[in-house]
Amino acid sequence: MPDRRDTRGRDLERASAPKTLSATKLRWGLLIAALGAILAATVTMTVAGFDTDKVEAHQPGAAPVVRDKEFSSAAQGDCLTWSKPDRSDLVKVNCADKHLFEVAGVIDLSAYPGREFAEGTRHPDSLRMTELRDEHCVTAVQKYLGGRFDPRGKFMVNVMSPSPAGWQHGDRTLRCGVQVAATTASPATTGSLVDSDQSKVNAVGTCLGINQNLPTDPVDCAQPHSVEIVGTVDLSTNFTGGPPSESEQDKFVEAECNRLSGDYLGSPDAIRNKTLTLFFDYLEPASWLAGSHKLDCWLGKGADREGFATVVGSARGEILIDGQAPVPPPNSGRSTPAPLPGAAPLPPQPQPR
Structure with missing residues (x-):
């Protein structure tokens, strides 16, 4: 089995470009967060x-x-x-x-x-x-x-x-x-x-705090946080019987999370313009057989270092990422530099026919 820490690290280095990360890209981070929760609860109770x-x-x-x-x-x-x-x-x-x-x-x-x-x-x-x-x-x-x-x-x-x-x-x-x-x-x-659904999901609009670049407990979105919940996917609406495979889950959940994030933000371009990334996890067979069939869609940004960047503010409004306002990428994928003072005017750009 490949080292998921290495895989996840390489993926998060590329996370500055807006995209969706499939389950394997997120799972290692969630595991660390889950272990942190268990250790903390051990101390407190x-x-x-x-x-x-x-x-x-x-x-x-x-x-x-x-x-x-x-x-x-x-x-x-x-x-x-x-x-x-x-x-x-x-x-x-x-x-x-x-x-x-x-x-x-x-x-x-x-x-x-x-x-x-x-x-x-x-x-x-x-x-x-x-x-x-x-x-x-x-x-x-x-x-x-x-x-x-x-x-x-x-x-x-x-x-x-x-x-x-x-x-x-x-x-x-x-x-x-x-x-x-x-x-x-x-x-x-x-x-x-x-009688409870044991799925580890949160209400839409919840923001999860951040500690050592990993998600923690829910906080107000005006506070520093790692991710924002933009939707919840119920896999039982598409899969019946035994646990669906990882690839089957990825295909369904990615499509649903993209749809739900667009609905949540009011625009399909909002994720790209805010330079954020859509994350989701994967339900293991033990979770599926226990009756957990739901997953959250997370919106955040991979850090330059391993883990998540710190976001302040809801993605529905103005946000800061590691203290800086996001700069939307140019629609063409390339930017035209501003002319230097005194330079000749730039030649006119060809117009589409």
Whole structure:
């Protein structure tokens, strides 16, 4: 298999000319962005169900602290939410309402072999919690969804643990589940994952932020960003049955994204005049079989270095690319230089017959 980093690098060097990049040109960048989201979420949530610095120590023999009651009674299919940074106001809510975490399974560490989680042991650190997530929660989520979890979709697998106070009191249960994948704090979602479309798509008009030349979470388009969503393509309108091949997807999605971008911008020449590039990805078989059938059409610009240039402003209006206003290329493909002061007038240009 060719090195996609090299392929993508060469393509993005040529991205100053307006064009559409097919799936293979974008996929490596999306993979890096997805890995970044997972790593960031690992830091922000898998350490524990609660902020370990803001929960007081629990005295042996006392009743369990109130803040753990909702967590400790959460079962498969329950949805949880909170508003405080330390998650001390965690509550169970109807999954139809906004929530931050859906429980897919409960893991009892007291049944774990050995004495690692026995009475009197310390709360696992973030590295161990990440290992426990990978050991137990990926399987739990797949089982919860009947094997139909999209590993590159809108949601990611995660784990919550008792607070340090609850742990000291003897609670050894983990909650495996899912949350919206994000590079910072996960946004709320509505509806159970069991009934949700897992396609990783955004509302048309959304702009994705930029960090180290790669897309991040949605931001206001007036802020620095990498790409703008100009349309969403539903591949199930054209393909039925098994997963379509990459070449079949490319042909269909490219045509649809070109049409949708023209509708979004109001002119088929707008992409060219703004020196932007249309990007789209590809649905892998695992995503297709999990029920994800939609892809976003992204409008951005490849950077001179690998990745995306920084855009400010919506492509529907005035934009800056890396701090500069775009200069539309001449229609003829060549520009006529302005005459030097005092030079003789340029000869008249031949007129078309």
